[in-house]
Amino acid sequence: MPIVKYPRAREPLWCEWDRKAQKCGLRHTVYAVNGDRYTGEWLDNLKHGKGTQVWKRTGAIYSGDWKFGKRDGYGSYSIPDPVTKEYKRVYTGWWKNDKKCGYGMTFYPGGEHYEGEWSGGQRSGWGRMYYQDGSIYEGQWLQDQPGGLGMLRLLPSAVQGALVFRLPLATKYGTIRMRPKDISTNPLMKRSEFHGLFMYFIAANENRYEGNWKDGKKHGPGKFFYLDKGQLFEGIWAADIPKCGILIDFGRDEAPAPTQYPIPKVELADPDGVLAEAQAMFDDSQDE
Numbered sequence: 001m002p003i004v005k006y007p008r009a010r011e012p013l014w015c016e017w018d019r020k021a022q023k024c025g026l027r028h029t030v031y032a033v034n035g036d037r038y039t040g041e042w043l044d045n046l047k048h049g050k051g052t053q054v055w056k057r058t059g060a061i062y063s064g065d066w067k068f069g070k071r072d073g074y075g076s077y078s079i080p081d082p083v084t085k086e087y088k089r090v091y092t093g094w095w096k097n098d099k100k101c102g103y104g105m106t107f108y109p110g111g112e113h114y115e116g117e118w119s120g121g122q123r124s125g126w127g128r129m130y131y132q133d134g135s136i137y138e139g140q141w142l143q144d145q146p147g148g149l150g151m152l153r154l155l156p157s158a159v160q161g162a163l164v165f166r167l168p169l170a171t172k173y174g175t176i177r178m179r180p181k182d183i184s185t186n187p188l189m190k191r192s193e194f195h196g197l198f199m200y201f202i203a204a205n206e207n208r209y210e211g212n213w214k215d216g217k218k219h220g221p222g223k224f225f226y227l228d229k230g231q232l233f234e235g236i237w238a239a240d241i242p243k244c245g246i247l248i249d250f251g252r253d254e255a256p257a258p259t260q261y262p263i264p265k266v267e268l269a270d271p272d273g274v275l276a277e278a279q280a281m282f283d284d285s286q287d288e
Contacts, residue, residue: 145216230255
C-alpha cells in the first residue's frame with residue numbers, strides 16, 4: 001500500500017518574530033520610539049519587577065519596582081542638574097499606580113525637603129517639612145497642605161552684630177541686631193556712617209505653633225509659643241489669624257528679648273465667660 005507524505009505546514013515567519021519580540025523576564029535595554037529606554041524585568045510586554053527607566057526628553061531616571069507597566073513598590077526618582085548635569089535625587093520612597101504613595105522623602109529646589117506619608121502623589125498623613133528659612137512643620141497633611149494637628153517651629157533668618165558703624169553724635173563703635181529687610185529702612189542706619197565689613201549669620205528664636213491646621217493655615221484651637229519674648233498665646237485661629245484667646249507670660253525670665261513689662265492682671269468681672277463666648281463664635285472645629 002503506497003504511503004502518502006503530506007508537506008509539513010510551516011509557521012509564517014511573522015509568528016516566530018512576534019514570539020521572539022514578546023518581552024518576559026529580564027531583558028537588555030529596550031528603546032522606545034521617542035528615545036526613552038528601559039532596562040529590567042518584564043511580564044507580558046509590560047515592565048514588571050525591578051527595572052530602570054530613563055526619559056530622553058527630561059533626562060529623568062527612575063530605578064525601582066514596577067507592576068504591570070507602572071511604578072509600584074519602592075523606588076527612587078532623580079533629575080539631572082541643568083548646570084552640572086549631575087543627577088539630583090527628587091523622591092525616594094514608595095509608589096502605587098505610578099504615583100507617590102506610602103512613606104517617602106522628597107527634595108525641593110532651594111534645599112527644602114519633606115519626609116513622611118503620601119497618597120495619590122500628594123502629601124497626606126503624617127509628615128515633616130523642612131523649609132528654606134529653617135522653619136520646620138511636623139504634623140498631619142491633607143491634599144498636599146498642612147491639615148489637622150501639627151506644630152510649626154519658626155527659625156527665621158536674623159542678622160547679628162558684625163556691622164561696624166559710627167553713631168551721628170558719638171565717637172565709639174557699636175553693634176546692631178536686625179533682620180536683613182530692616183537694614184535699609186531703619187532710621188538709625190540712615191543717620192549713621194558705616195565703617196568696616198558687614199557680616200551676618202543665621203540665628204533661631206525657636207518660636208513655634210502647636211495646634212490645628214486647615215488648607216495650609218492655622219485654623220482652630222492652637223498655641224503659639226513666643227519663646228523670644230517669653231509669652232504664650234492659646235486660643236482660636238481662623239485662616240492664619242488669631243481670633244480670640246489668652247496671652248500669658250511664659251518663660252519670660254529666660255527669654256532672650258523679653259517684653260519691657262509683664263502682662264497685667266485681667267480685671268474683667270467674668271473673663272472665662274467672655275472667652276467661652278468668643279470661642280464658641282469662632283471655633284468651627286467641632287463642625288468638621
